[in-house]
Amino acid sequence: MHQDTRRMQAVQSPIIPVVGELIRNHPGTISLGQGVVHYGPPPEIEQAIAQIMADPAMHKYQAVEGLPQLHDVITNKLAEFNGVSPGDDARLVVTAGGNMAFMNAMLAITDPGDEVIIQKPYYFNHEMAITIADCTPVPVDTDDAYQLDLAAIESAITSRTRAIVTVSPNNPTGAVYSRDALCAVNELCAKRGLYHISDEAYEYFTYDGAVHFSPSTLDADANHTISLFSLSKAFGFASWRVGYMVIPQRLFFSVKKIQDTILICPPVVTQAAAVGAMRVGLTYPREMLAGIVKVRRIVLDALSGLGGLCDIPRADGAFYFLLRLHTDHDPMALVEQLVKDHRVAVIPGTTFGMERGCYLRVAYGALDEDTALEGIERLTGGLHKILGR
Numbered sequence: 001m002h003q004d005t006r007r008m009q010a011v012q013s014p015i016i017p018v019v020g021e022l023i024r025n026h027p028g029t030i031s032l033g034q035g036v037v038h039y040g041p042p043p044e045i046e047q048a049i050a051q052i053m054a055d056p057a058m059h060k061y062q063a064v065e066g067l068p069q070l071h072d073v074i075t076n077k078l079a080e081f082n083g084v085s086p087g088d089d090a091r092l093v094v095t096a097g098g099n100m101a102f103m104n105a106m107l108a109i110t111d112p113g114d115e116v117i118i119q120k121p122y123y124f125n126h127e128m129a130i131t132i133a134d135c136t137p138v139p140v141d142t143d144d145a146y147q148l149d150l151a152a153i154e155s156a157i158t159s160r161t162r163a164i165v166t167v168s169p170n171n172p173t174g175a176v177y178s179r180d181a182l183c184a185v186n187e188l189c190a191k192r193g194l195y196h197i198s199d200e201a202y203e204y205f206t207y208d209g210a211v212h213f214s215p216s217t218l219d220a221d222a223n224h225t226i227s228l229f230s231l232s233k234a235f236g237f238a239s240w241r242v243g244y245m246v247i248p249q250r251l252f253f254s255v256k257k258i259q260d261t262i263l264i265c266p267p268v269v270t271q272a273a274a275v276g277a278m279r280v281g282l283t284y285p286r287e288m289l290a291g292i293v294k295v296r297r298i299v300l301d302a303l304s305g306l307g308g309l310c311d312i313p314r315a316d317g318a319f320y321f322l323l324r325l326h327t328d329h330d331p332m333a334l335v336e337q338l339v340k341d342h343r344v345a346v347i348p349g350t351t352f353g354m355e356r357g358c359y360l361r362v363a364y365g366a367l368d369e370d371t372a373l374e375g376i377e378r379l380t381g382g383l384h385k386i387l388g389r
Helices: 015-024 045-053 066-080 098-109 124-132 150-155 179-192 217-224 247-264 268-280 283-309 330-340 369-387
Strands: 090-095 117-122 136-140 161-167 195-199 225-230 243-248 319-324 358-363
Touching: 015 330, 045 136, 066 090, 066 150, 066 268, 090 098, 090 161, 098 161, 098 225, 098 243, 098 247, 098 283, 117 124, 117 358, 150 179, 150 319, 161 179, 179 195, 179 217, 243 247, 283 319, 283 369, 330 358, 330 369
Parallel strands: 117 136, 117 161, 161 195, 195 225
Antiparallel strands: 090 243, 225 243, 319 358
16 A cells, blocks of 8 residues: 655645635635735836747756846845855855755755754744655754744754754744844854754844844855745745745755756746846835834734733744743644634644644734734634633
8 A cells, every 4th residue: 555655754734725725614714824925026027027038048948046137136135135245155046935945955965864953933844844855853942032042052963963944034933033143053053064054035024123134144154054035025926936045155066956856947937027026126025014014013912902811922023923822722723713713814833843832823914904903803802702811
């Protein structure tokens, strides 16, 4: 009888389709679940796509690492926003989304049985990718504010550790790690011969004075820092699947082997769209961020009404809050009840590794102001009713 391999049996099932099915079965549900923005790409992508379509050469396979014209605009962005300059020591590779960039990194730096340290709560696709690569994810607890615990990270290192992963601004918590904390992780990686994988998909989404820091800014870190980026959030490119990675030179040929095997080259039409979007520059995501800031305030004000029902750790980035509820309810059962009885969807903390306690992730990037108010009122009202307080 055919069955999944032991390796794939160990990979958790993605939660987003499960909650999506719940939503479809209960029409009128407002989703505070999936991490997407409410807007699409800038209109300038249309001209860029038309130019590609008019060039017969562009319908053939292109460079594994991405179109030169996309490299140019990304290189300018990295220099201006991140203070990063790919060159002799570091290479830029365009990928089909940020998740592919992470998978590329896993396959390039690990052997079966190796270990990769991730911060708990973790981004579930990272944990899944590590397992798919036949490696062992090693979750390390963060503190009560979901900030890095450097002592815990260092104590988790073994002879099989190959990398330490950080996500800042963070999914699922919204935490923004300080420059000092990220530098400390980098120094630890340099000292112990590890890679620092820095996922920066939410780099533009910071609030209340928080500042995003790119660890690869540090010149000496080009040899051990792998930086991952995505257009999905800031430019509304979720379904277009465009991301990129900045990697040490020594990994370049391994990553090219992996990417050539999986997809040969990133889809040219979406790369063309990315060129058009990124030529608009930071004005587009900054303009759109103004609306998300208003929605964030609506959500925060409403969540404050939960009082003693939960803790809401500080979240100065991304577009998430990870609520820590004062209850022994099963998180998934709570999610199901919120959808069925109150028509609002969130994500259970168990999918992010929070097996003890009851946690719910609230995502607000996909909402306009009116929908955000209705959705968060359904959530707070539902929690008061279910938890009886």
